[in-house]
Amino acid sequence: MDFFKLIDQLSEVDADVMGRFDSRRAVFSSLGTAAKRTALAATPLFLGAIFQKAYAGTTSTPVEVLQYALTLELFEQDFYAKVKASSQYAGASATDKAAIDQIKGHEDAHVALLRGAITGLGGTPVAAAPFKAAVFATLTTFNGPVYGTSQLGIAQLLEDTGVRAYKGRAGELLGTALLTTALQIHSVEARHASKIRQMRGQKPWVNPGDDAVLHPTYTSGVTGPTSTTTPFGYGIPAYTTASPTENNTTQSGVAITTALGATYTTADAAASFDEYLQAAEVLDASRAGGLVGA
Amino acid sequence: MSDHSFLSAWREQSLGRRLFLRVSAASAASVTLVAAGCSTSTPEPTAVDPYQLTLPAGDPGLLYYAYFLALTQAALYQKVTDTPPADLTAAERVIFADLRDHEVIYRETIKYVIDPTGATVLLPTDFAINLTSFTLTTRAGVLAAAQLLEDLTAAAYPTILPLFTSANIPQRTLLLKISSVQARHAATVRDLLTPGSFASSDVVENTGALAGQLRTKTPTEVMTAFAPYFAPYVITVANLAVPV
Secondary structure: OOHHHHHHHHHHHOOOHHHHOOOHHHHHHHHHHHHOOHHHHOOHHHHHHHHHHHHOOOOOOHHHHHHHHHHHHHHHHHHHHHHHOOHHHHOOOHHHHHHHHHHHHHHHHHHHHHHHHHHHOOOOOOOOOOEOHHHHOOOOEOOOOOHHHEHHHHHHHHHHHHHHHHHHHHHHHOOOHHHHHHHHHHHHHHHHHHHHHHHOOOOOOOOOOOOOOOOHHHOOOOOOOOOOEOOOOOEOOOOOOOOOOOOOOEEOOEEOOOOOOOOOOHHHHHHOOOOOOOHHHHOOOOOHHHOEOO | OHHHHHHHHHHHHHHOOOOOOEEOOOOHHHHHHHHHHOOOOOOOOOOOOOOEEEOOOHHHHHHHHHHHHHHHHHHHHHHHHHOOOOOOOHHHHHHHHHHHHHHHHHHHHHHHHHOOOOOOOOOOOOOOOOOOOOOOOOHHHHHHHHHHHHHHHHHHHHHHHHHOOOOOHHHHHHHHHHHHHHHHHHHHHHHHHOOOOOOOOOOEOOOOOOOOOEOOOOHHHHHHHHHHHHOOOEEEOOOOOOOO
């Protein structure tokens, strides 16, 4: 990728492109830094982040969105690391182990990607977001029938939360290549959720027949005061009203069950769409926020 | 010529709204007449395929593109649920019924978003999804067909969502909510066909700087792969924005 050529091409369609950066000097000084990180500079994520800074007008900085994503990936990574170190995992079938290993490998890659991007933008990546050891100790089975005491049951909650969480911040990345990268990760999280659900004998999509349907992962709202400066030290958007719940059957103002010329069941209408969660909801004590800690 | 008589009727019907699909130009007969009148020194006129459908530019084109993906998948799953292969298990039939229901809902929801009044004719009257390239009489054939379409669709969504330009947030949000369910579908049918393949390296980058990311496909790549299912029609996505 020839970065300078790209800037030239952009100048042809947008004469003010240089003015959109902090300053011409800042662009070229950051390129100088980037040249030392050629591997990173070659990634669309890095490029997208620069243009995000230049073009977008959101309240959060790109680094803050990336830090949030990194926090969730670190959290999942630590959870799967604890699973792999457990005796329950040791007793699992080879195919189940292989699935967990592959998912863990993806979380590792997501952590590495996000860390590199944050560092490349001059930020200091969030150091850790461990899954609470005391809670993990209550997960007595690998894949038992009770989701709240099974490792795969909690894995399902984490993956489905991840899908909702990436959706919740996608709008802040609009207009940038960074959005594509986030959506690529989001899509992989959905594949993980599908697999974990199949391993558990649940339908691969969130639906009213799920055994965990009443868990806050699938509802919305917060249970306590929210802060825009979370324990992780970066800002998140202020909590507004509750996001849609997963059993929502109205999309874009359209009643899916009745307004489309035929009638569809509430189960199908709800399962066809994955809903988003705001950062404050994800970090609420009832969801991931309550499971992060030493 | 009879091929074109119904087509021109549809064309008049649809072009009045000027909004969406347009059949590009004249019938083969008029092309022939023009060609006959040309001297040898002028370039031969390009014969226009009466079966070519050109998606509009901008956000309507993106919605239309998503509509064709859902249309194709819904047709496949309707066929499978109507006449399931004998070796498709009961549990798998339940999965396929859900897939059919989801894709029909996508098809109808996107159609509604394109035109809530329902007055726009989206397709030529003789347009039908062509499934003859699939083997739909065996479990393996059905799952292979489903995997092909689901992987392509899952790979399509991350590239088109960033291309929307309007301030109409609900449209983008709608497709965003669909995109992860498509990924769930893809992982499901992959694992049914080949256990453990839910996120294999042919769909998720496994090494290098992009490890852990979904491999995406552009509208041109996806529609080229979908071409057999639209035959004899040809859908052109040349007007759509090109993903970065």
